[in-house]
Amino acid sequence: MSAAQNASESPEARLFASPTYPVVPVEGETAAYPVHRIFCVGRNYAEHAKEMGVEVDREAPFYFLKDAQSLVLTGATVPYPPGTSNYHYEMELVFAIGKPVFRASVEEAAAAIYGYATGLDMTRRDLQLEARAKQRPWDLGKNLEQSAIIAPITKADAFGEVGPQRIWLSVSDAVKQDAHLSDLVWSPVELVAHLSRFYHLAPGDLIYTGTPAGVGAVVAGDRIHGEIDGLAPVDLTVGPAE
Template sequence: MARRLFDSPEYPTVSARGDDLYPVHRIFCVGRNYADHAREMGAEPDREAPFYFMKDAQSLVPSGATVPYPPGTENYHYEMELVVAIGAPVFRGDESEAENAIWGYGCGLDMTRRDLQKANSAKQRPWDIGKNAENSAVMTGLVAASEFGEIGPQRIWLSVNGEIRQDAHLSDLIHPPVAIVEHLSRFYHLAPGDLVYTGTPAGVGPVKPGDVIRGGIDGLPDIELTIGPAE
């Protein structure tokens, strides 16, 4: 009888309403989805279609955690983001089907080894080692889409040690959540358990051990992360 050679980890979860837990299977991320952030990264905003990278589900950590400063970088950046949680299957969906597939929203941090991302970009190599770092996908609990309301006027902000570094509104998104889900469903069978980080506003920057990151989006739980010493 076949047996597994080793125990495999369970899917990580984030809290939802009440005592419910949302198991996370995949994490998709949208790049440069705020015009000012695209420009601060040295690129012109692309309004034609979003583009994506991915993080391992095992990189997920809950808001309030302390994580070690990661290896291999001297320029570790925060990115504050609205996160979409998929709650129904959708493949090649239209706008209505994409909207109905969204279960809810949360706050997320896309932590990034910026020096490694930039070095690989310059060589036209993938971003994985810069973006898919361990402990780099930070998440709050989820709020149902019906409770959160229409995307647009909500403020999105982030502070480091109490100093505001990012401050914008969700209306600044180039590609809003429904458009992202509709587009992404052309390439993947999206399903419950998929999270989509929708991009970050301008103002990204480095953190160091001992720094405390806090952020928020109107109508969602605030997020917090402490950077611990390097291992």
């Protein structure tokens, strides 16, 4: 047995305790959904791409990742993050993978979706745009602590077909984003089929599907509320900076 194998199988050999995987409640279930990875889709609404000064790449979707430990359940208060003066909300449909899938057909991709949830992709917009201008990765802007907010998951069969549902967000009771899931450039099924060409997707994987137009900055004290028809709403309060 290699040293690496021994370390992975013997918790007492670790120098410090490993974090546990975060979990998301599931409507109608006593057991929760453990999250291992978070994939996020960029520029998946044409109007949002336009407001960001770019065009949608309709040849293929593209992705960035957030650490699983960045996940926060709805109703939380999170501090205004360090290193930014332009902290943005992004309201999103999230879906969860329920079975292993690799190089999926359309049928296999549809069967792999376990359920859907409302979510927020919180973003240090100034750092993201600075990185984009320099053709650098977006990690500082996107993969920040407590930036992937999520409500309980609703099983796919209970949610129905993605398309006609309204998706909207308000900040301190003022509506800022308002669209429909039919505005998605790439549907969840298409995303699974594409992403599974590059990853062995498995239970524990969440995919944030992108945000509609209307993104904007928030400050300490703001209350963010987002809804998608048929799903539990997502709420977040922005706390003072640490």
